[in-house]
Amino acid sequence: xxxxxxVPFGPHHPVLPEPLHLDLVLEDEKVVEAIPSIGFVxxxxxxxxxxxxxxxxxxxxERICGICSFMHGMSYCEAVEHIMGVEIPPRxxxxxxxxxxxxxxxxxxxxxxxxxDAFGFESLFMQSWRxxxxxxxxxxxxxxxxxxxxxxxxxxxxKDMDNSMIRSFLDIFAGMEKDLKELTGTFxxxxxxxxxxxxxxxxxxxxxxxxxxxxxxxxxxGVQYDMRTTGYAAYGDIDLEPITSNIGDSYAxxxxxxxxxxxxxxxxxxxxxxxxxxxxAVPVKGFPKGEYMMRVEQxxxxxxxxxxxxxxxxxxxxxxxxxxxxxxxPMLETLKGSQLADVPILILTIDPxxxxxxx
Amino acid sequence: xxxxxxxxxLHYDGSSCNGCDIEVLATTxxxxxxxxxxxxxxxxxxxxxxxxxxxxxNSQNAPVVKQIxxxxxxxxxxxxxxxxxxxxxxxxxCYNILGGVDKVIPVDIYVPGCAARPEAIIDGVQKAVVLLDxxxxxxxxxxxxxxxxx
Numbered sequence: 001x002x003x004x005x006x007v008p009f010g011p012h013h014p015v016l017p018e019p020l021h022l023d024l025v026l027e028d029e030k031v032v033e034a035i036p037s038i039g040f041v042x043x044x045x046x047x048x049x050x051x052x053x054x055x056x057x058x059x060x061x062e063r064i065c066g067i068c069s070f071m072h073g074m075s076y077c078e079a080v081e082h083i084m085g086v087e088i089p090p091r092x093x094x095x096x097x098x099x100x101x102x103x104x105x106x107x108x109x110x111x112x113x114x115x116x117d118a119f120g121f122e123s124l125f126m127q128s129w130r131x132x133x134x135x136x137x138x139x140x141x142x143x144x145x146x147x148x149x150x151x152x153x154x155x156x157x158x159k160d161m162d163n164s165m166i167r168s169f170l171d172i173f174a175g176m177e178k179d180l181k182e183l184t185g186t187f188x189x190x191x192x193x194x195x196x197x198x199x200x201x202x203x204x205x206x207x208x209x210x211x212x213x214x215x216x217x218x219x220x221x222g223v224q225y226d227m228r229t230t231g232y233a234a235y236g237d238i239d240l241e242p243i244t245s246n247i248g249d250s251y252a253x254x255x256x257x258x259x260x261x262x263x264x265x266x267x268x269x270x271x272x273x274x275x276x277x278x279x280x281a282v283p284v285k286g287f288p289k290g291e292y293m294m295r296v297e298q299x300x301x302x303x304x305x306x307x308x309x310x311x312x313x314x315x316x317x318x319x320x321x322x323x324x325x326x327x328x329x330p331m332l333e334t335l336k337g338s339q340l341a342d343v344p345i346l347i348l349t350i351d352p353x354x355x356x357x358x359x
Numbered sequence: 360x361x362x363x364x365x366x367x368x369l370h371y372d373g374s375s376c377n378g379c380d381i382e383v384l385a386t387t388x389x390x391x392x393x394x395x396x397x398x399x400x401x402x403x404x405x406x407x408x409x410x411x412x413x414x415x416x417n418s419q420n421a422p423v424v425k426q427i428x429x430x431x432x433x434x435x436x437x438x439x440x441x442x443x444x445x446x447x448x449x450x451x452x453c454y455n456i457l458g459g460v461d462k463v464i465p466v467d468i469y470v471p472g473c474a475a476r477p478e479a480i481i482d483g484v485q486k487a488v489v490l491l492d493x494x495x496x497x498x499x500x501x502x503x504x505x506x507x508x509x
Binding site: 014018040044048063064132145146307353356 | 370371372374375376377378379380381382385388389390401402403404413414418419420423427439449450452453454455456472473474476477
């Protein structure tokens with residue numbers, strides 16, 4: 001006869017770089033229920049809009065999360081630009097697209113490394129992060145920062161990439177592709193890796209829709225849903241097909257993210273071929289008045305930004321719904337019935353980002 | 360006994376934006392390779408010598424930080440990584456930030472930056488290693504006064 005026991009998971013756990021606490025209710029080794037508690041990283045930065053000028057707030061918005069910092073800053077700027085009716089120059093839109101996709105590649109490589117670390121494949125973790133450093137070098141060359149860039153402003157970008165720099169980046173990507181194929185081949189074909197991922201934590205398409213999953217977690221369950229197809233920044237001019245898989249297990253999520261790395265390189269190539277000459281920022285005068293809801297596709301999924309402005313230099317309200325927040329309920333669903341030993345991998349396959357969830 | 364030969368790290372995310380956390384992890388991976396100094400990133404407080412902490416302190420994580428600090432055996436060195444861990448940084452004015460890590464535990468080394476660069480983190484860890492040896496010597500001297508004098 002099995003007895004129930006409760007095992008605390010976190011907030012400090014070796015597999016998570018960030019604090020998340022789960023109470024796992026177990027029957028022998030099987031998880032019956034998982035009860036989350038969050039709030040260890042809550043800062044309350046949304047309320048800072050009442051203290052900081054709406055132009056200054058770009059820097060705070062970037063620091064919602066250090067991994068998707070570029071996208072947070074950009075989305076806040078786009079939301080305010082929509083309210084103020086500012087049309088940014090086409091070159092700025094393409095620059096945003098290129099930096100967004102570079103962020104996606106670095107985020108997915110970071111995740112692949114953490115996944116490898118979670119199932120104890122140390123050398124694969126090191127290799128993934130070694131390759132990620134090349135992306136960070138490109139960020140440093142183009143923006144001056146490794147993780148926090150501060151290149152967004154309301155009305156465009158603070159910095160431009162000249163065409164020779166973009167061409168040199170394309171050469172680096174061409175060189176990286178071979179290494180990436182070898183690295184991701186191990187993730188997708190190695191027997192030891194597959195034994196940890198195949199059939200673990202299956203989320204059916206119906207469950208994914210019912211619980212409101214987003215991003216690669218949703219697409220791995222066979223739902224074609226990618227915010228980039230709505231055409232913010234310069235995505236309207238880019239040819240892209242959302243990547244899906246219909247298996248819905250941890251392996252499928254790995255496949256989707258691996259394919260997205262190559263898709264991002266392709267998008268950067270397309271953007272580099274089409275990027276127009278011209279200004280990369282326009283002057284913006286006055287104060288915003290009105291409200292807007294901005295939706296973007298981050299590496300972890302769809303993020304929503306709500307901005308409400310009252311015509312002064314301070315905004316009334318800023319609200320972010322981040323992808324991990326949406327992914328926690330479906331993740332708890334996949335945890336039910338799983339083995340205790342698979343819990344760390346299952347949590348990692350949603351690519352949790354606690355600092356954006358709690359802000 | 361010299362502790363500087365292989366000091367082990369424990370990393371905890373207080374309430375940072377992740378920027379410093381991924382930089383702490385990046386310092387242990389190939390390009391920056393902190394492991395060449397014998398440093399290993401461990402997940403167990405009982406194995407750790409150096410406590411790297413990122414992000415400011417809020418009322419929910421204060422007891423967690425305090426508990427992890429208490430679990431690390433002596434001698435130990437605390438390194439606050441990034442401006443948020445030093446004094447709250449950009450989030451200083453947030454309603455849920457009490458301030459830097461030194462509000463709850465004693466901090467030995469402050470590493471500035473937003474986000475702290477890997478070079479700065481390596482520098483902080485190297486300073487921590489020197490301090491670790493010093494603390495160890497003081498402990499030995501307290502336990503065995505004769506040996507300490509010799």
